Amino acid sequence: xSEVSTPGATATPAASAALxxxxxSGWHVATVAAAxxxxxNASRLELEVDGWPGNAAGxxxxxRLTAPDGYTATRSYSIASSGPGTRVTLAVDKLPDGEVSPxxxxxxxxxxxxxxHGPLGAFFVWAPVAETGDARPVQLIAGGSGVVPxxxxxxxxxxxxxxxxxxxxxxxxxxxxxxxxxxxxxLVGASAPFRLDLVYTRRAPEGWRAPAARITRxxxxxxxxxAAEQPRVYVCGSTGFVxxxxxxxxxxxxxxxxxxxxxxxxT
Ligand SMILES: Cc1cc2nc3c(=O)[nH]c(=O)nc-3n(C[C@H](O)[C@H](O)[C@H](O)COP(=O)(O)OP(=O)(O)OC[C@H]3O[C@@H](n4cnc5c(N)ncnc54)[C@H](O)[C@@H]3O)c2cc1C
Numbered sequence: 001x002s003e004v005s006t007p008g009a010t011a012t013p014a015a016s017a018a019l020x021x022x023x024x025s026g027w028h029v030a031t032v033a034a035a036x037x038x039x040x041n042a043s044r045l046e047l048e049v050d051g052w053p054g055n056a057a058g059x060x061x062x063x064r065l066t067a068p069d070g071y072t073a074t075r076s077y078s079i080a081s082s083g084p085g086t087r088v089t090l091a092v093d094k095l096p097d098g099e100v101s102p103x104x105x106x107x108x109x110x111x112x113x114x115x116x117h118g119p120l121g122a123f124f125v126w127a128p129v130a131e132t133g134d135a136r137p138v139q140l141i142a143g144g145s146g147v148v149p150x151x152x153x154x155x156x157x158x159x160x161x162x163x164x165x166x167x168x169x170x171x172x173x174x175x176x177x178x179x180x181x182x183x184x185x186x187l188v189g190a191s192a193p194f195r196l197d198l199v200y201t202r203r204a205p206e207g208w209r210a211p212a213a214r215i216t217r218x219x220x221x222x223x224x225x226x227a228a229e230q231p232r233v234y235v236c237g238s239t240g241f242v243x244x245x246x247x248x249x250x251x252x253x254x255x256x257x258x259x260x261x262x263x264x265x266x267t
Contacts, residue, residue, distance in 0.1 A: 061116045082153075
């Protein structure tokens with residue numbers, strides 16, 4: 001049995017003292033290989049997962065924290081990486097009143113252990129045209145940390161040098177809140193066709209083409225592949241964001257069967 005120490009106890013039950021990674025059937029023990037700030041409010045965790053079978057781009061896993069008194073808290077997290085191998089990347093946004101995310105963002109250190117279950121989800125996934133034969137363009141639409149599984153897809157698309165046109169429309173609060181900023185810029189310049197459209201909701205960079213504002217139906221329409229091109233669309237973010245965007249896409253003529261959504265909760 002491995003034990004995780006939690007320096008600086010927090011007020012939440014799951015993270016209030018030492019947490020234990022208790023192997024159970026169907027679960028894996030993950031060692032945190034690296035933990036670093038992704039944005040001022042989020043951390044990127046590199047996990048080395050014993051027995052991990054590899055995962056498709058877009059899948060998620062469950063993280064379970066167990067307190068010494070046996071209290072457990074389980075939350076789902078998308079996987080920012082894909083492919084074979086036992087290394088898994090997560091990126092977690094801190095919800096100030098949350099039970100699990102403040103622990104994962106502020107407390108977890110390299111060498112700590114976590115319990116994870118996965119990979120999970122067979123619907124919100126993407127694979128190269130060479131595997132699927134599906135040559136339709138792909139439109140990714142992310143709100144905040146909802147970019148995590150979409151980044152995995154964009155990265156897999158770049159790694160495979162997949163010829164299918166990809167676009168990512170990504171809504172972030174400010175330039176500092178953009179996840180995977182360097183990697184996304186590199187994908188823009190790579191040979192697999194990839195376009196990145198950023199929308200800032202609270203503060204845009206100086207001289208940016210548009211003032212900070214939430215995505216509207218009009219900005220969505222201007223950025224995404226038109227319905228006539230029959231794109232496959234993946235939308236991920238808070239529940240409110242995903243539902244608004246999915247409604248607009250249908251109003252704009254997109255086939256609901258071509259729209260796949262992942263809701264993170266919240267409003
Ligand atoms: C399939 C899936 C994949 C996910 N992937 C990621 C990921 O890659 N990165 C990531 O940071 N999160 C991800 N989430 C969200 C994550 O599972 C947790 O919900 C989140 O970390 C909050 O947990 P918490 O224990 O800190 O907050 P909780 O204690 O559960 O909630 C605290 C408060 O925040 C509200 N709330 C819960 N979730 C959200 C939300 N997403 N937005 C706004 N308010 C919310 C709750 O209603 C509650 O009022 C994913 C969720 C799902 C279902």
